[in-house]
Amino acid sequence: MEVSPPIPREQFPVTQRYAYLNHAGVAPLPAVTVAAVAAEAARARDKGTVGLDERDEEHETIRGLGAKLMGVPSTDIAFVKNTTEGLGFVANGLDWSPGDVVVVPDLEFPSTLYPWLALDGLGVRVVRVAPLGPEGRLPLDSFRDAIAASRPRLVACSWVQFGRGWRTDLAALAELCRDNNTLLCADVIQGLGALPAELEQWGVDFAVADAHKWLLGPEGIGLFYVRQERRDLLRPLEPGWASVLHRKEWDNLELIHDDSARRFEGGTPNALGLAGLGASLRLLETAGMDSIWHHISRLCDHLVERLRGIGLEVVSDRSPEGRSGIVTFLIGDRDPAATRDRLEESGFVCSARAGGLRVSPHAYNEVDEVDAFIDALEHELSP
Numbered sequence: 313m314e315v316s317p318p319i320p321r322e323q324f325p326v327t328q329r330y331a332y333l334n335h336a337g338v339a340p341l342p343a344v345t346v347a348a349v350a351a352e353a354a355r356a357r358d359k360g361t362v363g364l365d366e367r368d369e370e371h372e373t374i375r376g377l378g379a380k381l382m383g384v385p386s387t388d389i390a391f392v393k394n395t396t397e398g399l400g401f402v403a404n405g406l407d408w409s410p411g412d413v414v415v416v417p418d419l420e421f422p423s424t425l426y427p428w429l430a431l432d433g434l435g436v437r438v439v440r441v442a443p444l445g446p447e448g449r450l451p452l453d454s455f456r457d458a459i460a461a462s463r464p465r466l467v468a469c470s471w472v473q474f475g476r477g478w479r480t481d482l483a484a485l486a487e488l489c490r491d492n493n494t495l496l497c498a499d500v501i502q503g504l505g506a507l508p509a510e511l512e513q514w515g516v517d518f519a520v521a522d523a524h525k526w527l528l529g530p531e532g533i534g535l536f537y538v539r540q541e542r543r544d545l546l547r548p549l550e551p552g553w554a555s556v557l558h559r560k561e562w563d564n565l566e567l568i569h570d571d572s573a574r575r576f577e578g579g580t581p582n583a584l585g586l587a588g589l590g591a592s593l594r595l596l597e598t599a600g601m602d603s604i605w606h607h608i609s610r611l612c613d614h615l616v617e618r619l620r621g622i623g624l625e626v627v628s629d630r631s632p633e634g635r636s637g638i639v640t641f642l643i644g645d646r647d648p649a650a651t652r653d654r655l656e657e658s659g660f661v662c663s664a665r666a667g668g669l670r671v672s673p674h675a676y677n678e679v680d681e682v683d684a685f686i687d688a689l690e691h692e693l694s695p
Contacts, residue, residue, distance in 0.1 A: 317607060317675055317676045317678060318600065318603040318604055318607050318675050319342075319596075319599045319604070319675040319676040320597060320676065321676045321678070322343070323342040323343050323344060323595065323676065324342060324343070324676050325340075325343060326340035327676070329659065330659050330660065330661050331476050331659060331660045331661070331677075331681040331684055331685055332501055332655075332661045333347050333660065333661055333662050333671045333672060333673050333677065333681070333682075333685060334661045334662050334663050334670075334671075334672060335492070335506075335525055335526055335528075335637065335672045335673065335674045336474065336477070336502055336526075336637070336638050336663065336670060336672035337525070337663050337672070338524050338525065338531070339524060339525055339526070339527075339528045339529075339674065341528070341529075341530065341588070341592075342528055342591070342592060342595055344486075344591045344592075344594075344595060345384070345528065345529060345588045345591040345592045345595070346528065346588075347591070348378065348436040348584075348587040348588055348590060348591035349473070349530065349584050349591075350585050351587065352367075352583055352584055352587035353584060354691055355367070356583070358429055367583065370586075370587075370590065371391075371586055372386075373590070374589060374590040374593065375389050375391070377590065377593040377594065377597060378589070378593060379537075380536075380597070381504065381505070381509065381527075381593060381596065381597070381601070382500075382504065382509050382511050382519065382537055383508075383509050383510035383511050383512055383513060383514075383577065384511050384512040384514075384537050384539075385512065385540070387540070387572040387573065388512070388537055388538055388539060388540055388543075388572070388573050389535055389536065389537055389573055390535075390536045390538065390573040390574060390576040390577050391534070391535065391536070391577055391581060391582070391586065392520065392522070392533075392534045392535070392536040392576070393522060393532050393533065393534065393556050393582065393585075394522040394531075394534050395423060395424075395499055395501050395520050395521055395522050395534055395551050397425075397520075397534070397536075398518075398520025398534060398536035398639045399423065399424065399427045399468070399497065399499065399520055400427050400549075401536065401549055401576055402427070402466075402468075402497050402518045402546065403427035403428055403430070404427070404546075404547075404549055405545075405546035405547045405548070405549055406437060406465075406466070406495075406545060406546060407545075407547070408431060408434045408435070408436050408465070409435070410434065410435025410436075411435060411437070412434075412435070412436045412437070412464075412465040413436070413438075413439055413462045413463065413464040413465060414428040414431070414436060414437070414438050414439070414464055414465065414466050414467070414468055415438075415439045415440075415441060415455065415458045415459060415462060415466075415467045415468070415494075416428055416438055416440055416441070416467075416468050416469065417441050417443060417444045417450050417469050417470070417473070417480075418440040418441060418442050418443060419443055419473065419475060419476075419678065420469070420470060420473070420474075420497070420499075420665065420695065421473075421474045421475075424468060424469070424470055424499045424683060425438070425468075425501075427468075427482050427528060428468060436463075436465075437460075437594055439457060439458055439462045439464065441454050441458045443473075443478065446625075446627050449478050449629050449634060450469075450473075450478060450480060451471040451527065452481060452484050453483065455467065455485055455488060455566065456488060456510045459488065459489075459494060460492075461465050463492070464494055465494065465495065466494060466495040466496070466497055467485065467489055467494055467495070467496050467497070468496075468497045468498075469485070469496075469497075469498060469499070470497070470498070470500075470501075470502060471498050471500040471502065471503040471504075471509075471519075472500075472502035472503040472507075472508075472636040472637075472638065473502070474502055474638075474665070475597060475640065475665045475666035475670070476627050476628050476629070476638070476640045476665075476666045477502070477628045477629070477632070477635075477636040477637070477638025477640060477670075477672075478628070478629040478636070479507075479629070479634050479635060479636045480498075481633060482496075482498055482511070482514045482516055482676075483510075483513075483514035483515065486514050486515030486517075487515060487517050489515075489517075490515060491683070495517045495518070495542065495545075496515070496516050496518070497517060497518040497519070497566060498516050498518070498519040498520075499512075499519075499520060499521070500519045500520065500521045501520075501521040501522060501525055501526075502525065502526070502533075502636065502637075502638065503521075503526070503636065504521040504526060504535075505521075505525070505526030505527040505528065505596060505604075506526040506604065506605060506608055506636065506637040506674070506679065507601070507605050507636065507637070508601040508602060508605055508616075509601075511537055512539070516539065517538075517539045518536075518537065518538055518539065518542065519537040519543045520534060520535065520536045520537065521534055521535055522534030522535075522587070523535075523585070523589045523592065526637065526674065527589070527593070527596070527610060528589040528592040528595065528596065528674070529585075529588050529589040529591075529592035529593070530584070530585045530592075531585075532582055532585045533582050533585030533586060533588070533589050536576060537573075537574065538573045538576070543573065543575075543652065546576070548569055548575045548576055548578075549576075550576070550578030550579075551567060551569070551575075551576075551578060552578035552579040553579060554574065554577045554578060554579055554580070554581070555569060555570060555574060555575045555576065555578050556568055556569060556570060556575075557569065557570050557571060561642040565609070566618055599675055603675070604674075604675040607675045608637045608656065608673060608674060608675060609635065609637075609684055611673045611677055611679065612630075612635065612639050613630075614674065614679055614682055615639050615671060615673070615682050615685075615686075616628075616630055618640055618682065618683065618684070618686040619641050620640075622686065622689075622690050622693075624641045624642065624643065625641060625642045626639060626640070626641045627641060627642060627666065627667075627668060628640045628641075635654075636658065637672050637673065637674070638670060638671075638672050639670070639671045639672070640665060640666050640668050640669065640670045640671075641667055641669060641671075642667060642668040642671060643693060644693075648664035648665075648667065648668055648694060649664040651664070651689075651692060651693075652664045652669060654692055655685075655688060655689065655692060658688050658692075659688075660684070660685045660688050660689075662685075671685070671688075
């Protein structure tokens with residue numbers, strides 16, 4: 313199967329040493345991203361405060377690129393340091409009452425669950441929805457039953473679950489939440505950059521993702537979406553000079569929150585992280601999200617075919633509506649972590665998750681890498 317990568321492989325020096333199939337973990341940085349970070353560091357070294365107005369204009373361009381990728385207005389985007397921070401802004405920014413309920417899928421990534429469990433002292437109760445079947449699917453009916461039984465204030469979930477990679481239909485879930493006067497907060501880190509997104513059209517209220525996975529960006533920088541109609545529901549938790557309407561009017565001490573999502577940005581931005589994020593977003597934009605997802609999906613289909621061909625059980629949902637860029641499979645009684653380590657020594661990078669191995673290719677990977685991975689895996693598992 314010949315598949316031409318939509319993102320140029322030469323952007324990824326990692327390919328000279330590894331078949332890197334772990335973008336659901338931490339992505340290797342593209343060459344353009346490293347160059348952008350270095351350029352911003354050099355600017356700060358050589359110019360200090362000179363040129364900051366131009367840098368601020370570039371930050372707004374980057375905000376627009378992130379908003380386009382999410383399918384939302386740029387005024388609804390704030391920069392955050394990571395997904396956990398954005399989820400915390402929602403969990404701690406809402407006004408809760410004793411008896412309020414949050415519905416969360418079970419088997420979520422810890423950071424998608426902990427902010428809501430931490431509200432226990434306010435009398436907020438968390439209801440966990442159990443995934444179904446070996447693939448861990450979570451159909452809309454499961455959410456519907458949980459919402460009907462508990463009447464939650466908010467539903468929090470991942471767009472794509474980190475361990476087995478099932479994908480939630482956010483548009484259908486958002487409609488269900490609206491019909492029940494319930495807010496929807498989505499952790500989109502395992503989908504954004506791999507799957508096309510239309511968060512505003514889908515009706516999601518809050519969403520967050522940082523850059524170091526499918527966005528191919530640096531750690532420590534992310535995108536936080538707050539739907540315009542929901543903005544005033546959240547109390548800004550870190551007010552500072554950058555969060556007010558009159559930022560840079562240093563002698564104006566009135567606290568007037570910016571009327572955009574910038575109100576959630578308290579102070580000095582992560583300039584190096586933003587420089588890298590901007591370069592990565594431009595790389596994704598040039599390739600096009602439809603092409604990126606088509607390529608990732610075809611690679612995963614080929615991987616699944618090869619895995620089943622050597623008798624391994626795939627536990628990721630591969631249905632058209634539930635698939636993602638994550639393929640997790642079981643390796644019998646072998647230790648997944650030890651097997652992962654030996655594969656890495658042989659030049660193949662994946663993760664041990666959900667009781668098996670998790671593979672997550674991106675749009676610069678090639679079919680030959682998948683085939684070589686299967687050959688190495690089969691050799692590793694042979695008696």
